[in-house]
Amino acid sequence: MEPTPTSPRDTRRSDRGTVPVVALHHLTKRFGTALAVDGLDVELTAGSITGFLGPNGAGKTTTFRLLLGLASPTSGEALLFGRPYRELANPTRHVGALLESSDVDPGRSGRNHLRVLALAAGVEVARVDELLELVELGDAAHRPAGTYSLGMQQRLGLAAALLGDPELLVLDEPANGLDAAGVHWLRGFLRQYVTSGGTVFISSHLLAEVAQTVDQALIIDRGRLVATVSMRDMTDSASLERLYLDLTDKDEA
Template identity: 55%
Template sequence: MTDIEVRGLTKTFGSVYAVNDVSFAVPAGQVTGFLGPNGAGKTTTLRMLLGLERPTGGTAVINGQAYRDLASPRRMVGAVLEASGVHPGRRGRTHLSLLARAAGLPQQRVKEVLEVVQLGAAAHRRVGDYSLGMRQRLAVAGALLGDPEVLILDEPTNGLDPAGVRWLRDLLRELAGRGRTVLVSSHLLSEVTQYADRIVIIAGGRLRYEGSLDRLTTDGQSFEDAFLTLVSDPANHLEQKEAHR
């Protein structure tokens, strides 16, 4: 079973701490929601996990290895950090075919993932003609090409209509049910609570909470109230980190 371990992860830009001594785990077979307000350090953390940013300190590993050391990254990890990095003149099917070829993956996966993300009928269209939601689905298709053990998504519901949001929710639950490791970054609290098994909250670059949703709301607070309390008080992260390590 493949999992993610983040330990003491830190990233500074000059004198500014974007991420400050953050530690948490993402177990296999569950969906972990990675939450925080805008500017909390979520995307920077994911970029370090995926080898796109070099940490100032600490480690972030997948199955005990840094992303750069994985033998077959696309077979181990599928990731979506943004859905806009596709040439608008390229057809959806062509884009996925090129990704598969570059990763040494069988071309039959292209048709399979297009059906999974419900873009089969639009595969011949140019990406520039896609809606934002369709581009998001295409990005998820690219992440799924290698049938990865780990799926990492940053704000995946951007641009999705209600039907698309439900589709993504069901997909994440299905993948977790098959033993995959799923980490989803979002600032949409109500949506994440519908599919996440565990929650990691950061704010101001620091960990504020790691644990189950139920454990966060045991005192009768709503999840929204508990979240806002955690991210508004800089002292809270120490207590929660110790309590839920």
């Protein structure tokens, strides 16, 4: 879907290059005595796909929740386009998110689910059918979402994330439940989204799911950033896998 020259997305992009799309400044989240996120410093600029890789429990979901204003940091800050999520004037037009737990009413059709979200977000309802086609759910749109396969649920979640035509997509383990064809589809989809000017921050606990999809990888373990890898510097996927396993807890991965 090509944004038209008059779309609000383009005007918002005038300050591109000056303000990072995502900025985490010494971001820290403690649950009781446990440090879930431990002093993360990250800046993402527009127009690339960044993988957020780490074993289960590394702190990926917590970081995304902090970024999206769903939890408050113990210290440090998480900024989107230079502001905390709660201070964004039109959040759905800036960022779309797919988080682990989706709250889809299983009795509601995929189309109705998106229509409700569109109404709540002040998005034209016509966009719903456009998005259903985009994520290839057009034929299943009338079916109750409870009958969807995991892969279809992920694509419905992706459509929901895209409702506001956001500049940034934050996707928490979107490849979970996708088969090889689904992962391939997601890769092509995200590449197109980035080519048309979007930015993607995508997590996975499985390196192989995203190694071919991302431009750079942030590797986290026990809440800490342990490596930032540009995929251009990786000669082969085996060397990235070695690095990933060396840097993270193998028994947890």
